[in-house]
Amino acid sequence: MKRDGPLTGIQVLDLSRVLAGPFCTMILGDLGADVIKVEAPGQGDETRGWGPPWAGETSAYYLSVNRNKRSMVLNLKTEQGQAILLDLVRHADILVENFKVGTLAKFGLPPKRLLEINPRLIVAEISGFGQNGPFSHKAGYDYMIQALSGLMSITGSPESGPMKVGVAIVDVLTGLFTATGILAALHERNSSGKGQILDVALFDASVASLVNVASNYLISGKVPQLLGNAHPNIAPYQLFQTRDQPIIIAVGNDTQFRRLAECLGCPWLAEDPRFAKNSARVVNRKALVQKLETILTKHTSSHWISLFEELNLPSAPIQTLDQVFSRSQVKERNLLVEMEHPTAGNISLVGSPLNFSRTPVSYRKYPPLLGEHTEEILREMGYSRMQVKEWEQAKVFSPNEKRSE
Template identity: 60%
Template sequence: MMQPLQGIRVLDLSRVLAGPYCTMVLGDLGAEVIKVEPPEGDETRAWGPPFAEGESAYYLCVNRNKRDIVINLKTDEGKKILRDLALQSDVLVENFRPGTLEKFGLDFATLSQLNPKLIYCSITGFGQTGPMRDKPGYDFMIQALGGLMSITGEPEGEPMKTGVAVVDLFAGQNAVIAILAALQARTLTGRGQQLDIALFDSQLGWLANVASNYLISGKLPKRHGNAHPNIVPYQSFQASDGWFAIAVGNDRQFVRLCEVIGELELANDERFAKNSARVQNREELIGLLKSIFVTRRVREWLSALDEAEIPCGPINNFEQVFSMPQVQEREMLVKMDHPTIGELPLVGSPLKFSDTPVQYRLHPPLMGEHTEEVLRELKTKVSKL
C-alpha cells in the first residue's frame, strides 16, 4: 500500500528525543530512514529502567520504522560512508552542536555541493545563530529558560516542568513540518536547503496565547495550576471520591453548568454571567463550585455533565487511558514483533489518512542491526554511478 513519503530516504544522525521523534514520524509516513549511531550508541539506549530484554523503553518509543547502522565518524572510512549515504539521500537530520559536523566535512555547505537536492535539517538547543548558539540545550532547562515553567504549577508553589518533554517533542514536530515544506519547495526549485530548528524557538512558539496576553497587556502571567488564565471555570475539581476536569468554554455552557449543579441564579449574576466577569471574579466563583462539587462522586458529576454536553472528563492514570475503547478504536496502541522482546507495545501514530495510512513496518532496531545490509546496498549503488 502506498504511503505519503514512499521513495524518500532520510539519513538520521540524531539521538535522544527531538531528532528521533522527527525521523520516526517520517518513517511512519513511509520514508526509508537509516539511523546512524556512533560506536557507543544513542544515549537513550541506557536511559532506564525500565528495559525490555536490554532495550530501554525510552529508546523504543521513538525509533520504529528505521534501519540502524553503526559508523565511527572519527575515521576516514566512516566519513566517506556518511558522504556516500548523503549523496543517496533526500533528507539528513542531525542534532549535533553547531559547527561539530563541519569538522568532519559533513556540514550543509559541503554535502550540498555533492547533493544539491539534499534537505539538511539541524535541530539544536538554540539554533545556528545568536549569542547562545554554542550552548547545549536540554528540554528541562529550556522549559525553565523559555518561560514555560514560570506559568506551570500551583500559584504559590514551585515552578514546574510538564510531565512529558514537550519542548523536545514540539521541536521534533516543527522539524517534520519544515522537512515536508522543504520537500514541496524542492519540487518547485529543484534544490534542497538547510533547516534550522531550535528547541528554544519551539518553546517560545508554543507559548501561544499566554505570550500574546503578556505582549498585549505588559503584565507578567501567573501560575494558575490546572486553571486557565482566560477562561473560567476551566480546571480540575475535587468530588467526594476523587478529581475530575471541567472545561466551560463559553457562556452557554456556563448556563448549562448552573442547571446541572442546581444554581441557575449564578448564570444571571452579573459577577458570573459573562466569561470576562468570571475571570475577574474567579476566586469567588471557584470557591462556590468547589463547595458544590465535593458533595457528589466523580461518576455522578461526569454523567450529569456529559448529558448537558459540558466538556469534562476523569483524570485518568495510564492504565485507565490505555484500556479505553477509544484508544483501541483509534489504533493508538499498537503491537510490533521484535526479535528479542517478542510482542512490543507502542503508542500509535496520531496521523490518520484515508488513502495512504501509516504503516508499522520495522521494529525499533537493535544497535547496528542493519549495518552490513545498508553498506552492501550502498556499495552496489555507488558502483553503478
C-alpha cells in the same frame, strides 16, 4: 488494498539521538520513508541505555521513538566513515542531525558541503538555541529549555512553585516543528528542484508554543503568574474537587456556563453580573470557584461526570495510563501497536495519530538493534563484503555491533 505511505520513496539519514530528532524521523518513517539511523560505535543512541524499564536488553525509552528505521554504525571521526556518509548523502532526500552546533563542520561535513554534493538534499539541524545568537554554543536539554523559555514560569501552582511538564514536551514539540518544516521543504523542492537547510531550536520551539499566554503578556505587559490547573483567559476551566476525587470542567462559552449553573442547581449564577460573561468570570475567578466547589463536593466524581455528559458539558476525570490504554477509544483509534522484536519479544508501542484515507501509516520495522543493518546498507550502496570486513577491522564501525545477516 493497502497502499504505500505518503513518503514512500523518500530516504532519510537520521544522525540524531535521544528524543527531538528521533521523534521527528520516526514520524517520517511511519509515513513511509526509508530511515537510516546512523549511530556512533559503542553505545550508539544514548537512550539505548536509559532504563529501567527494559524490554529484554532494550530500554523502553529507546523503543518509544525508533521504529521504522534501520540502524547503521559509522565512526564519523574516521576518513572512511565520513566518505561513506557522503556516499549516503548523494542519494538521500533528507538529513536530520542534532549535534552540538559546529560538530558536523569539525567532521568536515558542514551542511553547505552536503548541499554541494547533493543540491536536492534537505538538511534539518536541531539544536538547543539555533545556529546563531549568543547562546548558540550551549547544549540544550528539555528541562533547562522549559525553564529558560518561560514554560516553567506558567506551569505549577502557587503552592507547588514552578514545575516542568510531565513529559519532555519541548523535545516533542521541536520534533513536530522539524517534521513540519521538512515536509514544507520537500513540497517546495518539487517546484524549485533545490534542497535547503532547516534550522530548528528547542528554545525557539518552546517560546513559539507559549501561544496565547505569550500573547497575553505582549499585549498587556503583565507577566503571567502560576495558575495551577486554571486557564488564564477562560473560567471555569480548571480542576475541581468532588466528594471523592478531582475532575476537569472546561466551560468554553457563556451558553455552556448557563447550562452548568442550571445543572448544579444554581441558575442564578448565570445572571449574576460577576459571572454572566466570561470576561467577568475571569476577573472574579476566586469567588466563582469557591461557589462551584461548595456544590461539587456534595457528590462523587462519577455522579457529576455522568450528569455533565448527558448535558454535553465538557468534563473529564484524570485518568492514569493503565486506564488510558484500557479504553476502547485507544483500540478504535489504533493508538496501541504490537511488534515483534528479536531480543525484547512482543512489544507494545504508541501508534501514530495520523490517519490517512488512501495512504495509511505503517509499522514495518521494529526499533533496530545497534548497527543491525550496517552491512545490509553498505551492500545496497554497492560495497563488497571484503570492503565491509576491511572497514570493520579499521574500526569504521565496531566488529561487535549486531548486524543483519
